[in-house]
Amino acid sequence: MKKYKVGFTMGVFDLFHVGHLNLLERCKELCDYLIVAVCGDDYVTQVKKKTPVFTEEERIRIIGALKCVDEVSTITLDEIDDKMKAWERFHFDVLFSGDDWKGSERYNRTEEQFSKVGVSIEYLPYTKGVSTTEIKKKINSDR
Numbered sequence: 001m002k003k004y005k006v007g008f009t010m011g012v013f014d015l016f017h018v019g020h021l022n023l024l025e026r027c028k029e030l031c032d033y034l035i036v037a038v039c040g041d042d043y044v045t046q047v048k049k050k051t052p053v054f055t056e057e058e059r060i061r062i063i064g065a066l067k068c069v070d071e072v073s074t075i076t077l078d079e080i081d082d083k084m085k086a087w088e089r090f091h092f093d094v095l096f097s098g099d100d101w102k103g104s105e106r107y108n109r110t111e112e113q114f115s116k117v118g119v120s121i122e123y124l125p126y127t128k129g130v131s132t133t134e135i136k137k138k139i140n141s142d143r
């Protein structure tokens with residue numbers, strides 16, 4: 001039996017790479033049903049101040065095709081900012097997040113809010129040496 005029934009995670013997942021795959025496979029090891037929310041192009045341009053290489057429709061198709069993912073969804077800027085709003089829509093038992101967020105003010109606040117409704121947060125290890133930013137740099141240096 002797995003530790004949780006419904007798990008939830010979110011991300012941009014641009015230029016899908018093995019760090020993304022490691023994360024999603026680890027999430028699925030811990031829950032029966034994994035929901036992945038893909039951040040929209042508006043989040044990438046407005047908040048991350050980057051231009052996505054793949055559109056949100058393409059990123060959603062790629063994530064949705066993975067066997068470790070049971071459901072894929074879009075997510076609003078409000079729900080990204082306030083994880084309680086995401087929980088009100090998706091009703092997950094656990095939020096999975098990269099361990100780089102552990103101890104941050106935002107996640108401490110979310111932990112407090114989630115404990116009141118019986119939702120856990122699991123911090124999963126970030127895969128070192130690969131990221132969308134690094135891939136973009138590599139491609140540019142090869143030109």
Ligand code: CTP
Pocket residue numbers: 010011012013014019020023097098099125126127128129130131132133134
């Ligand atoms: N992730 C991970 N290991 C990596 C890269 C990403 O575990 N090497 C996880 C992040 O912690 C997040 C999810 O994958 O939970 C989506 O991350 P995203 O920001 O889309 O990926 P990055 O490759 O880190 O993108 P960027 O370089 O633009 O920040």
